Amino acid sequence: MAWIAEPVYQITVSFKDETGSRAVTSAYVRQGVIFSDVLIRAQSFANTLKAVSNAAVVSYTVSRSWAETEVAPAAGSRVERKGRLVWGAGAYRTRMDVPSVNPSLVLQDGALNRGLDSPTMVALETLVLADFAGDFTDSRGTSIDALVAAYEAYQRSSQNRLPARRLER
């Protein structure tokens, strides 16, 4: 894969007015600036905007992106078909849906093959739970510590249509 970094950090400031309407304004900082300096610029940009607008500044986001130059989706790929990975984070669960999961990973009963004969799934699990342990979290910021389930699901799958074995390894 050839990831090309975008040349800028994008700073997006969100406003909310009295009626609840929202608006956003963006500005850019060149790549190469230390991230902590970008954050300082973002904070002062938000403060400056707040000083000249009577709307409330509710948040700011700093984003950095990489784009893939050679895009080649496989024949028959469909993003509605998901590989659903249910991770454990302490007592909680968090979900990661992978669009158009490779059909070769899907077992007959709908579960994703997580065995040793499935190196890509093993690599993914190792990456999240071991190589970068503590870096991936659930929505509350609790570290992910287990892969609880992995199965194929469609965007509109109802509970009854999901694979029966989805909660087992």
Next chain:
Amino acid sequence: MTISLHARYEFVDESGSRSETRVRLNHNSPRAENAALALASALSSISDAALTKVSLLYRHEIPPYEPPAAPFPFRTRVGIKGNNDAYHALLPTSVDGALQIAEFLRDGGFCTASGDDFINKQEVEPVEPNWRSVEWGGASQRYILVLDEQLWRDLLITSMSLDSVSRRDGVSALTGALLRKQVYELLKGVRLEEILERLDEIIAILRSRAENDNSLFAQVDDVEELLNLIISLI
């Protein structure tokens, strides 16, 4: 204050449909960027769609300690030239405020979307005020009235004051709602410039009738009569 860091992965399939997956990362981790890019490769290897873009989103939420003062009163377009492209933004502020922002961006180490330095020239222009549309009607007829923000507020104030008069007279809140609706109807088909020119006159008529003849608001029929009178004036 809430700080969060997410990685966003954007996919496209053979049909051109797009989908994205977000994963939250520990924002204190010094290797979060490496983790996000490593996960990109791992996700790509288990998907047969194409992973087109990875973004890291550092979000800082500011709790709304005090409610905003008013609807956005102004919108100002700012343009600052770079060497090859230009920065453009629509700011919820006045021309003076936009000039301050432009100066801040020029002097504060910012750049255009392609990473160009700003050259020392900026353009600031006020843009159309916020437009609000009011839509009503039934199966056979439908009206859409487009009002600018200030006019919208003036009309709301007017209809609210009429509403308070009608409430004082013991008329239900429904009457107030009907009244507001009829104020909109009153203006249908009238050019905006004409409304703006005659706004003071319209408000004065409504206020004067409300003050001088409270009984007029006792019944919805009377309100209609009043509104018809105003329509004839426009």
